[in-house]
Amino acid sequence: MLIPRHVRRVLIGVTAVVLLFIHIPLLVVLVNSFNTSRVFGWPPRGLTTQWWSRAVENEGVRSALLTSIKAASAATVLALVLGTMTAFAVSRYRFFGRSVISLVVVLPIALPGIVTGMALNAAFTTTLKPLGIGFGLFTVILGHTTFCVVVVFNNVVARLQRVGVSLQEASADLGARPWTTARLVTFPLLRSALVAGGVLAFGLSFDEIVVTTFTSGPGLQTLPQWIFNNLFRPNQGPIVNAVAAGLLLLSVAPIWAATKLSADPASASGRL
Amino acid sequence: MRLQGVSKRFADVVAVDDVTLDVHDGEFLTLLGPSGSGKTTVLRIVAGFENPTSGTVEIAGRDVTSDPPYLRDVNTVFQDYALFPHMSVSENVEYGLRVKGVDRGRRAAAAAKALATVELAGLGSRKPSQLSGGQRQRVALARALINEPRVLLLDEPLGALDLKLRRQMQLELKSIQRQFAITFIFVTHDQEEALTMSDRIAIFDAGRIVQLGSPQEIYEQPATSFVADFIGTTNTLTTQTGAAFCLRPERISVSATQPTAQVRMRAGHVTETSYLGATRTVLVQTDDGTKLTVSVPAQASTADITPGARVWCTWEDTAEFIIR
Numbered sequence: 001m002l003i004p005r006h007v008r009r010v011l012i013g014v015t016a017v018v019l020l021f022i023h024i025p026l027l028v029v030l031v032n033s034f035n036t037s038r039v040f041g042w043p044p045r046g047l048t049t050q051w052w053s054r055a056v057e058n059e060g061v062r063s064a065l066l067t068s069i070k071a072a073s074a075a076t077v078l079a080l081v082l083g084t085m086t087a088f089a090v091s092r093y094r095f096f097g098r099s100v101i102s103l104v105v106v107l108p109i110a111l112p113g114i115v116t117g118m119a120l121n122a123a124f125t126t127t128l129k130p131l132g133i134g135f136g137l138f139t140v141i142l143g144h145t146t147f148c149v150v151v152v153f154n155n156v157v158a159r160l161q162r163v164g165v166s167l168q169e170a171s172a173d174l175g176a177r178p179w180t181t182a183r184l185v186t187f188p189l190l191r192s193a194l195v196a197g198g199v200l201a202f203g204l205s206f207d208e209i210v211v212t213t214f215t216s217g218p219g220l221q222t223l224p225q226w227i228f229n230n231l232f233r234p235n236q237g238p239i240v241n242a243v244a245a246g247l248l249l250l251s252v253a254p255i256w257a258a259t260k261l262s263a264d265p266a267s268a269s270g271r272l
Numbered sequence: 273m274r275l276q277g278v279s280k281r282f283a284d285v286v287a288v289d290d291v292t293l294d295v296h297d298g299e300f301l302t303l304l305g306p307s308g309s310g311k312t313t314v315l316r317i318v319a320g321f322e323n324p325t326s327g328t329v330e331i332a333g334r335d336v337t338s339d340p341p342y343l344r345d346v347n348t349v350f351q352d353y354a355l356f357p358h359m360s361v362s363e364n365v366e367y368g369l370r371v372k373g374v375d376r377g378r379r380a381a382a383a384a385k386a387l388a389t390v391e392l393a394g395l396g397s398r399k400p401s402q403l404s405g406g407q408r409q410r411v412a413l414a415r416a417l418i419n420e421p422r423v424l425l426l427d428e429p430l431g432a433l434d435l436k437l438r439r440q441m442q443l444e445l446k447s448i449q450r451q452f453a454i455t456f457i458f459v460t461h462d463q464e465e466a467l468t469m470s471d472r473i474a475i476f477d478a479g480r481i482v483q484l485g486s487p488q489e490i491y492e493q494p495a496t497s498f499v500a501d502f503i504g505t506t507n508t509l510t511t512q513t514g515a516a517f518c519l520r521p522e523r524i525s526v527s528a529t530q531p532t533a534q535v536r537m538r539a540g541h542v543t544e545t546s547y548l549g550a551t552r553t554v555l556v557q558t559d560d561g562t563k564l565t566v567s568v569p570a571q572a573s574t575a576d577i578t579p580g581a582r583v584w585c586t587w588e589d590t591a592e593f594i595i596r
Contacts, residue, residue, distance in 0.1 A: 169321055170354035172341040174368040174419065184371070188358045 026248060033245035038238055051242040061243055064226035070137060071212075071222060072205035075144035079201045080194060082145070083152025091160040102157075109150040116146060117214030124215065135217030143215035144208060148201035155197035156190060163189050199254045207247075223247070273318070273423050273455060278327030279479075280313050287313040288324070289479035295423070296471075300449050300456045304466040305476030306502070311459045314476075315425050318457065319348050332422055342371075346423040347416035351431060353408045355400040361387070361411050362396035368419040386414040389448065406437045417448070423455045430465065442469055463503050467491065475499050491520075497595050507564050509538070516594070521567035523591035526554055526583050528576040537586045538562070542579050556585055 003011070028042070036046035055061055083105075089095075090102050108116060120143050124135065133139070167189065171181040209224040216222065221229070227243060230236040273295040280288040288310045295301050303311035316322045318329060320341035328337045336344050347368070355364050363370075365383040374382075387393055390410035400408055409429060416424055426445075430438045446469055449456045460466055466473050467487040475483045475490065475498075483495040494500035497508075500518060507519045531537065540558035547570060554577060556564045564585055568574065577583060 166350055166352060166354040167356060169319075169341070170348070170350060170356070171367070171371075172321075173319055173346075173348045174371060174415065175342050176367075176371040177342055180371050184367075185356060 029241055030245045030248060033238070033242040035238070035241075038234070051238040052246070055239045055242040055246070058239060060221070060226055060230070061223075061239070064221045064223045067137065067220060068206055068223040071140045071144060072202045074141045075148045075205040076198050076201045078141070078145045079148035079152045080198055083149045083197065083201075084156050084190070084194065086149070087153050087156035087160060091157055092165070105153050106150050108146040113208070113210030114214075117143070117211045120146070120211065121214040135215060136220055137216075139215040139217070140212055140220065140222070143211045144205040147208075147211075148205055151200040151204065152194070152197035155193040155200075159190055159193035195257075199257060203251065203254060273332070273457075274330040275314070275318070276328045276330070278314070278317060278324045278329065280310075280317060280322060281325045286479050288317070291327070291479075291481055293474060293481065293484070295455055295457065298453045298455055299471045300446070300458065300469060302458045302460060302466040302470040302473045303476060304460060304463060304473050304502075306461055309476035310479035311476045312427055313479075315348075315427055315457060315459050318423070319346055319425055320344050345421055346425055347419050347421040348425040348427065349409075349412045349416050349429045351427045351429065353400075353412040355408055355411055355415070357400055359400075360396065361392070361398050361400065361403070364400065364411055365396070365415045365418055367415060382418055383414075386418040387411075389417065390414045390444075405432055406441070409433065409441065413445075413448070417452065417454075420452070421454065423457060424449075426456060426458045428459055428461070430460075430462075438465070445469065467503070475502065477502075493593055494518075494595060500595055505565050505567075507562075509562055509564075517592045518595055519564075519587055519591055519593075521553070521565045522551070524564065524566045524585050524587050526556065526566045526568060526577060526585050528581055528583055530584055531586055534586055536589060536592075537584055538564070539582070539584050540564070542577055542581045542583055544579060545574070545577065554583075556583060558585070 031044055033051055034047045034049065035044035036048045037044065086101070086105055090098050090105075120139075124133075124139050124142075128134075128139065167185055168181055171185045172178075176184065207224050209222075209228060212222050212225060216225070223243070227240055230240050275291055275293040278288055278291045279286065291310075291314060293314075303314060305311045313322060317324050318331075320336070320339060320343075324337065328335055330336065331345060356367070359367070362380070362383045365386050366379040369379045369382060383396065384393070387396055390413050392407060392410050392414065395403070395407070400411065403411065409432075412429070429445075430441050433441060442465060445456075445458075458466075458469065470487055472484060472486055473490050474481045477496075477498050483490055483499050485493075490499065491503055494503060494506070497506075500506040505521050507521065507524070508516055509519065510516050530539075538556075538558040538560070540556045540562075542554055543557050543563075544555040546553045550570055551567050552570045552572075552574060554566045554568060554574075556566060558564060566585060568577075
């Protein structure tokens with residue numbers, strides 16, 4: 001499409017302003033984590049790595065990070081198993097209530113976290129508490145799984161739809177038993193969708209705060225909760241900055257990987 | 273291979289309706305019919321991808337009706353080829369041997385040989401996405417042939433190829449079939465393809481076999497008007513006594529000079545002519561109102577057979593056939 005030169009200049013300008021608006025604050029956080037001053041300030045007075053080393057040594061940060069990693073890993077694994085199984089059920093079999101299930105599975109990602117949070121809180125209080133299972137890591141994992149399932153499910157459903165059934169039929173036709181077909185054909189075709197879904201699920205869980213607040217018990221703190229609780233304490237400000245900057249750097253890698261992997265091998269083969 | 277009273281219903285649709293079919297060892301049998309006539313469903317039942325609602329499938333004298341695809345001694349060349357996109361061409365071809373536990377060295381040798389048979393030697397390390405449509409088709413063929421199946425099922429394998437490549441592949445398929453002495457069951461909706469390749473043709477209409485016979489039998493003695501219309505062009509005429517009979521366009525001669533009195537003759541006017549390279553098609557409206565399609569060699573002198581010209585159509589009595 002041919003765009004007149006002056007229109008193009010305006011569009012370039014708007015794009016630049018929007019991108020700068022989004023990314024300059026992130027850059028400020030990153031730079032400030034090296035600022036010698038205790039308060040947010042621009043330009044930085046001097047450079048230091050003390051906040052980073054103090055963040056790394058901070059007991060609260062360490063245990064919160066560990067809790068977050070545990071919760072996100074467990075939620076991701078659960079989501080991978082449940083999401084993949086549901087995806088196979090709705091895309092490979094015809095049964096009563098199939099389209100309802102597709103909708104209900106996806107719903108948690110659209111629901112406000114606050115609603116999911118209070119609903120789960122009430123549900124756990126009435127069902128798990130009497131069984132002796134209190135609020136803690138386990139309930140956080142269950143809460144996170146509800147929306148982590150969605151991204152895995154969506155990725156796998158899309159992939160199954162694209163690859164169709166004929167490759168599995170071809171494999172069976174050539175003499176492969178069902179498990180051999182799963183190992184040699186189905187899984188390799190799904191692998192990148194599973195990795196992409198898993199990375200997204202991990203990311204969703206890792207920075208979740210609303211559902212976490214409603215489902216975690218006393219004494220348990222995930223990293224986002226730690227940041228939220230410490231952000232406005234004057235002494236902790238610079239350390240929070242360093243933690244946030246660290247997360248920023250860490251999160252770029254999986255997002256980049258997920259983008260790469262979403263471009264699946266099957267689509268590269270032209271017709272399929 | 274034998275199908276006995278095979279039917280298949282999907283919800284309220286009868287896709288295959290009581291099909292009984294004996295396939296001879298080593299023959300090239302074509303299932304021919306319009307789309308939705310049940311021919312592909314029959315193929316899928318033989319392969320084991322669909323269970324028949326009733327009836328039995330026998331391969332080599334054994335009832336395999338309830339066997340899953342991986343236990344049947346048949347292989348399929350799929351319409352969309354269904355090559356594994358994450359494997360190289362060699363890995364695709366070796367797949368059948370791999371899942372049977374044949375060791376790597378023997379697999380590689382067999383794959384190289386199979387690829388050479390389909391004239392793709394040296395392309396084993398490519399990915400299917402790097403091949404042309406015709407090459408993918410050959411890989412699919414090699415992948416099936418390497419298993420030396422008793423029966424090879426081909427589901428419109430040439431459908432996606434252009435006309436020239438199609439012609440070439442028709443000849444190659446035929447020669448491969450002779451060379452390997454494998455029974456081929458070939459599904460197509462292309463009547464010309466069916467006529468040139470088959471030992472026998474089964475014509476499908478609405479889930480039933482309406483005629484089974486050699487290409488010549490089917491062309492010269494179509495059993496129903498559906499078959500007559502589906503295979504080639506048919507002219508239907510009525511005698512003075514009111515009986516109907518049929519004529520193929522190439523069995524009619526057309527002349528601008530009145531022949532000596534003949535019984536098998538109609539006079540009329542040319543309404544249209546078209547040049548088709550090897551032949552010329554002449555449309556004639558006879559004096560009794562019948563429209564005839566006549567096919568004459570293009571080399572024949574046709575200077576005076578032009579639209580509007582008065583012509584006489586004649587034929588031999590052996591050209592006439594009757595459809596019940």
